[in-house]
Amino acid sequence: MLYLLSLTQKKPTMPHTSPSFLPAYDYLVELLSQTDDSDFIREILAALLTEKEQKEIANRIQIFALFQQALPQREIAERLGVGIATVSRGAKAYGQHDINQLLPNLSHLNL
Incomplete structure (x- = not known):
């Protein structure tokens, strides 16, 4: 599940996983943050989940x-x-x- 930043911007709450997981996860977060195309987001989620x-x-x-x-x-x-x-x-x-x-x-x- 996507990690969520607190509103105070202190520290992100991350799923428990190894550090090797982070670049791919960060890539996904960045990709999703750059689009407002809901069909594209649905396709990504269907491919991943x-x-x-x-x-x-x-x-x-x-x-x-x-x-x-x-x-x-x-x-x-x-x-x-x-x-x-x-x-x-x-x-x-x-x-x-x-x-x-x-x-x-x-x-x-x-x-």
């Missing part, structure tokens, strides 16, 4: 949207048809990052 991984990313975003509505974890799990562990991992990420700033306007998803 399996359908299951794409669904997991979509689920994480939906989990964030439902947390913004202050729904309990169990209700989120039931609504999305995912396990409570999936929602708990989303809750952890939600608490570690300023999701309201990083992913604004999640309310338009109408969940």
